[in-house]
Amino acid sequence: MESIETIIQFLSDSKYIPQSANKIADKLKMKGEKRLELFVGIEILLKKGIIVKSRKEDICIPTGVDLVTGIMHFRHNGNAILVPTRDSDNDAINIRAENTGVAMHRDLVLARKKLTKSRKLHHFKKNKSHSERDGDCQVIRVLDRRNKSITGTLKNSSLNYFIIPDDPRISSDIFVHDPRNSGIKPTPKINDKVVVRLDVWKHRHLNPNGEIIEVLGESHKPIAEHKAILRFHNLNPEFPPEVLRDAEKIPDVVLPDQRKDRLDMRKITTITIDPEDAKDFDDALSLESFSNNETRVGIHIADVNAYVKQKKPNR
Numbered sequence: 613m614e615s616i617e618t619i620i621q622f623l624s625d626s627k628y629i630p631q632s633a634n635k636i637a638d639k640l641k642m643k644g645e646k647r648l649e650l651f652v653g654i655e656i657l658l659k660k661g662i663i664v665k666s667r668k669e670d671i672c673i674p675t676g677v678d679l680v681t682g683i684m685h686f687r688h689n690g691n692a693i694l695v696p697t698r699d700s701d702n703d704a705i706n707i708r709a710e711n712t713g714v715a716m717h718r719d720l721v722l723a724r725k726k727l728t729k730s731r732k733l734h735h736f737k738k739n740k741s742h743s744e745r746d747g748d749c750q751v752i753r754v755l756d757r758r759n760k761s762i763t764g765t766l767k768n769s770s771l772n773y774f775i776i777p778d779d780p781r782i783s784s785d786i787f788v789h790d791p792r793n794s795g796i797k798p799t800p801k802i803n804d805k806v807v808v809r810l811d812v813w814k815h816r817h818l819n820p821n822g823e824i825i826e827v828l829g830e831s832h833k834p835i836a837e838h839k840a841i842l843r844f845h846n847l848n849p850e851f852p853p854e855v856l857r858d859a860e861k862i863p864d865v866v867l868p869d870q871r872k873d874r875l876d877m878r879k880i881t882t883i884t885i886d887p888e889d890a891k892d893f894d895d896a897l898s899l900e901s902f903s904n905n906e907t908r909v910g911i912h913i914a915d916v917n918a919y920v921k922q923k924k925p926n927r
Contacts, residue, residue, distance in 0.1 A: 615646070615649045615652070615653035616656065616657060618640065618653075619650065619654060619657060619663070622636065622640065623663060623672060624673060630666055630668075630670035630671060631670050632671065633650075633651055633671060637651070658671075658755075659755065659756065660720075660755075661681030661755045661756075662681070664679055679722055679723065680694065680696050680725060680749070681696065681722050682694040682720070682723070683695045683718060683720055683721075683758075684716070684717060684719045684721055685717065686716070686782075688780050688781060690709030690783050691706065691709050692707045692709075692715070693706060694706075694721070694749065705723070705725075706749075707750070709783075711750040711751060712751050712816075713750070713752065713754070713816055714813045714815070714820075715751045716758075716782055717781040717782055718758040718759060719754050719759075720754070720756035720758065721751045721753065721755060722752055722755055723751045724749070724752050725748070760809065760810060761808060761809045761843070762779065762782060762786070762808055762822075763778045763805060763806070763807050763808075763828065763843050764776050764778050764786065764805070764806065765778075765803060765805060765831040766801070766803065766805075766806050767785075767802060768802055773787070773790060774786060778805075778840055778844065779844070784819050786820050786821065787819050787820070787822070788822055791824055794823075794824050796824060796825070796827060798827055800824050803830060803831050804827055804831060805829055805833075806824045806826065806828060807824070807825050807826040807828065807843055808824055809825045811823070834887075862919055880898045881898060881899070882898040882912055883896060883897060885897055892914075893914075894914035894916065897909065897911060898912065
């Protein structure tokens with residue numbers, strides 16, 4: 613979008629003074645559709661944290677007002693590392709737990725660097741900002757909540773129902789309403805693994821709230837933990853249609869060309885060691901007894917490559 617480059621170039625000028633979007637449009641002499649396109653570009657850049665609004669709602673580049681945008685990476689102790697998104701400020705910044713605000717792991721945030729007295733003098737003398745590396749930095753706004761929903765275990769106390777997040781880097785429990793009134797089937801039970809959609813979190817001293825939107829099963833059960841891992845990594849639990857179509861083409865019997873150069877052991881009794889609820893049966897054992905009192909145990913591992921072929925790139 614041409615307007616985005618225009619905005620960045622205009623705001624990056626050393627003579628630029630923070631001002632409103634309307635004043636920027638006036639200075640650039642933009643009217644009609646061009647003016648609307650400019651406003652759209654400003655909103656896109658604000659959402660990405662490339663530009664920010666000051667307390668007076670004026671627009672500026674973060675480095676021009678001693679602000680920095682970046683991705684939060686939390687540690688288990690509550691402290692975090694802020695990785696700036698701008699190449700011009702590429703050193704990671706340590707942020708103490710008490711200065712992380714309402715940010716969560718992987719959020720895109722806007723943070724203000726707290727300058728020391730001596731550094732303030734240097735800052736204004738040079739008329740540019742410098743990255744703070746000792747943790748003296750505070751999150752002032754969450755620009756994009758990257759985890760719109762999280763997985764965790766449903767618990768309760770005498771006063772509240774809450775979710776303990778699976779990710780230890782999310783240190784706050786999530787308060788939820790009485791799950792019996794959630795309308796979800798099956799009804800969430802204590803110790804169930806669930807998915808929670810987060811509400812807007814505004815106050816750090818209060819726990820965030822959320823709404824249970826899915827029950828994955830009893831916590832610590834393999835199937836529930838498997839589903840939680842898929843949600844955590846944003847992996848689609850459903851196979852694509854083309855994969856299902858290929859699976860339907862696999863014959864029910866082993867074809868002659870598939871037996872070529874293979875040892876045929878189908879006459880030997882072989883049992884799977886996968887559980888009854890497994891999604892694939894690819895591990896098995898066989899047992900053979902011989903007249904000389906010897907016994908042979910066979911370990912069988914499915915050759916998945918025989919059925920799932922790698923797609924060759926188009927040439």
